[in-house]
Amino acid sequence: MYAxxxxxxxxxxxAALDARRRDxxxxxxxxxxxxxxxxxxxxxxxxxxxxxxxxxxxWPLALAIVVLFVVxxxxxxxxxxxxxxxxxxxxxxxxGRSVAIRDSEALGLVCAAWAxxxxxxxxxxxxxxxxxxxxxxxxxxxxxxxxLVAAARCDHATARDLLRSLERVVxxxxxVRELAGEWLACDCVARGAWDELAAxxxxxxxxxxxxxxxxxxxxxxxxxxxxxxxDLIARWLLAPHRRATYALLAIAAPPGPPVPPVPIESTxxxxxxxxxxxxxxxxxxxxxxxxxELVTGTASSRSLAHAVRAWDAALGDDAIxxxxxxxxxxxxxxxxxxxxxxxxxxxxxxxxxRALRAxxxxxxxxxxxxxxxxxxxxxxxTGGPVGDALARQLRHGRLDSLEAGFTRWAERRSTxxxxxxxxxxxxxxxxxxxxxxxxxxxxxxLRRLAFPHAYTTGTQMAAxxxxxxxEYALSHAISSWLLAEALAVGDSEAIDVCTRNxxxxxxxxxxxxxx
Amino acid sequence: MRQLAENxxxxxxxxxxxxxxxxxREAQKLLGMLELGFAAAKTYQTPLGPRPRTAELVRxxxxxxxxxxxxxxxxxxxxxxxxxxxxAPAPEPTSAAPGLSLWPRP
Numbered sequence: 001m002y003a004x005x006x007x008x009x010x011x012x013x014x015a016a017l018d019a020r021r022r023d024x025x026x027x028x029x030x031x032x033x034x035x036x037x038x039x040x041x042x043x044x045x046x047x048x049x050x051x052x053x054x055x056x057x058x059w060p061l062a063l064a065i066v067v068l069f070v071v072x073x074x075x076x077x078x079x080x081x082x083x084x085x086x087x088x089x090x091x092x093x094x095x096g097r098s099v100a101i102r103d104s105e106a107l108g109l110v111c112a113a114w115a116x117x118x119x120x121x122x123x124x125x126x127x128x129x130x131x132x133x134x135x136x137x138x139x140x141x142x143x144x145x146x147x148l149v150a151a152a153r154c155d156h157a158t159a160r161d162l163l164r165s166l167e168r169v170v171x172x173x174x175x176v177r178e179l180a181g182e183w184l185a186c187d188c189v190a191r192g193a194w195d196e197l198a199a200x201x202x203x204x205x206x207x208x209x210x211x212x213x214x215x216x217x218x219x220x221x222x223x224x225x226x227x228x229x230x231d232l233i234a235r236w237l238l239a240p241h242r243r244a245t246y247a248l249l250a251i252a253a254p255p256g257p258p259v260p261p262v263p264i265e266s267t268x269x270x271x272x273x274x275x276x277x278x279x280x281x282x283x284x285x286x287x288x289x290x291x292x293e294l295v296t297g298t299a300s301s302r303s304l305a306h307a308v309r310a311w312d313a314a315l316g317d318d319a320i321x322x323x324x325x326x327x328x329x330x331x332x333x334x335x336x337x338x339x340x341x342x343x344x345x346x347x348x349x350x351x352x353x354r355a356l357r358a359x360x361x362x363x364x365x366x367x368x369x370x371x372x373x374x375x376x377x378x379x380x381x382t383g384g385p386v387g388d389a390l391a392r393q394l395r396h397g398r399l400d401s402l403e404a405g406f407t408r409w410a411e412r413r414s415t416x417x418x419x420x421x422x423x424x425x426x427x428x429x430x431x432x433x434x435x436x437x438x439x440x441x442x443x444x445x446l447r448r449l450a451f452p453h454a455y456t457t458g459t460q461m462a463a464x465x466x467x468x469x470x471e472y473a474l475s476h477a478i479s480s481w482l483l484a485e486a487l488a489v490g491d492s493e494a495i496d497v498c499t500r501n502x503x504x505x506x507x508x509x510x511x512x513x514x515x
Numbered sequence: 516m517r518q519l520a521e522n523x524x525x526x527x528x529x530x531x532x533x534x535x536x537x538x539x540r541e542a543q544k545l546l547g548m549l550e551l552g553f554a555a556a557k558t559y560q561t562p563l564g565p566r567p568r569t570a571e572l573v574r575x576x577x578x579x580x581x582x583x584x585x586x587x588x589x590x591x592x593x594x595x596x597x598x599x600x601x602x603a604p605a606p607e608p609t610s611a612a613p614g615l616s617l618w619p620r621p
Contacts, residue, residue, distance in 0.1 A: 072564070284591075284594075284595035285595045285596075285597065287564075288519070288592070288595050288596050288597065290598055291516065292516070292519075292562055292563065292597065295563070296563065297517055320591075324591065326588065327587055327590065328587055331583040331584075331586055331587055332583050333583045333584045333587055349586065351587070354584070355584070355588055355591065356586055358588060359518075359591065359592075361518075362516075362518055365520075366516055380521075
């Protein structure tokens with residue numbers, strides 16, 4: 001009876017937090033104020049009660065109610081201000097568990113990983129790994145905890161990739177997603193990736209903590225979003241770390257008018273411009289200069305296309321063929337046979353073509369290596385020797401490596417090699433990233449060629465993970481991706497199978513998810 | 516790019532118009548200088564910047580230029596390459612992105 005007001009307040013507090021996660025409007029502030037007020041009331045009433053108990057000498061009871069009722073209400077502050085700074089992994093785990101009602105271990109695990117990131121130790125990492133591996137099947141908390149452990153090792157790229165991969169996981173712990181979103185927002189600010197953060201904010205990818213909400217506001221304002229200065233100040237007042245984030249208010253100025261692009265001075269002349277007098281020395285220096293620019297600078301689709309066109313123009317230049325024929329004759333280049341006939345210029349037939357083929361091969365090999373490293377696609381060409389060879393090399397090389405990757409992945413089904421669920425997830429994410437990079441570079445043609453093998457191995461693995469390993473979320477992520485790919489390439493049989501698989505209800509610790 | 520970085524004419528430091536005799540003399544001179552550890556012989560200029568010169572590279576260069584077809588290819592690259600580049604100064608270390616330490620970043 002006496003606990004009833006407390007329970008009502010607690011309920012309102014949780015409802016306010018849940019409502020806040022769904023909103024990014026003025027309601028966000030309203031729910032935040034409600035949540036803060038109820039938390040303050042809960043703490044005040046409990047502390048008053050505890051003081052009374054201490055006064056009458058019931059101090060063990062006072063201690064118990066403080067631990068049971070005050071600590072959960074103050075958990076966000078205690079976690080951020082105390083446990084993370086101390087690197088108190090175990091305390092963060094148990095206090096985190098005391099807050100959540102459903103699958104409380106998930107939030108505990110992530111809070112522990114956050115505390116570990118504050119002051120990493122090998123013992124803390126081992127303890128976290130053991131806790132994580134004990135939980136099956138894989139869900140968003142295990143992935144987030146692994147990402148935070150990676151961040152603790154300064155492996156921010158892995159942490160970022162893992163947290164971004166949460167979008168493919170159907171199991172959703174809102175508090176876990178909030179922390180994942182906050183880490184990603186802070187990471188974007190640290191990298192200066194304002195556009196990325198603004199895109200997250202516009203898509204409302206993550207439920208926002210008050211800190212993430214502020215950072216999103218700064219990113220939106222910097223990228224021309226509709227966030228007023230008053231709105232930003234309100235967000236800042238609501239967020240923690242106000243002293244550290246005050247500087248962000250100053251840099252959150254809306255962008256100025258667009259500046260006309262300054263033409264970039266290039267050492268190589270653009271190939272598109274017709275040379276009024278193309279001669280022996282015009283097309284070749286241009287091709288070599290474009291090539292060197294690509295080798296020594298930052299490779300882009302434009303610079304690659306530029307180099308390919310320059311090479312194709314140089315290799316088709318009649319002036320260079322004439323020079324090569326003359327020089328081959330002067331040097332006495334033998335084509336390997338004593339009875340080699342001479343062409344109409346008197347040079348050994350084949351010497352010119354042999355030399356030009358050697359140059360084309362060397363140029364295409366190096367351009368393919370650069371394109372592969374920068375994940376660039378083969379430029380559209382009109383059928384020159386370098387353009388064709390480059391397209392062939394890129395297509396075959398990427399397809400081969402993709403197929404080898406998917407085959408190795410699927411072989412584990414038969415070899416019986418069992419990996420931890422998080423390792424299965426990481427391997428799948430890596431394969432998918434390789435597939436996406438290859439498709440982005442190779443276009444729809446490569447996508448159509450690569451899909452059948454990915455589909456065969458992917459469906460086998462999805463079935464194995466679902467039926468044998470009981471990794472429902474992982475299996476569902478594979479099926480959903482295969483369905484999206486099947487739709488993109490228009491494979492009707494695959495669409496049928498993947499639709500059935502992707503529509504299966506997914507059992508998670510937060511209840512069954514019906515996609 | 517090997518065709519430029521290890522072009523026999525650049526390795527020997529000669530123009531593509533050099534005669535066979537000049538090539539042989541230059542190779543002998545460079546081998547001698549390398550044997551004696553002359554600093555001037557230890558690097559050669561290419562359009563990709565300076566490269567270390569070794570006795571093996573010099574021998575391979577002169578051997579390649581004795582073959583008419585290899586010389587034809589080497590001339591084709593060397594004639595049309597941009598002038599050799601000086602070593603670029605080491606880049607200034609760039610400052611880290613605006614560092615807000617809101618989440619622990621050890």
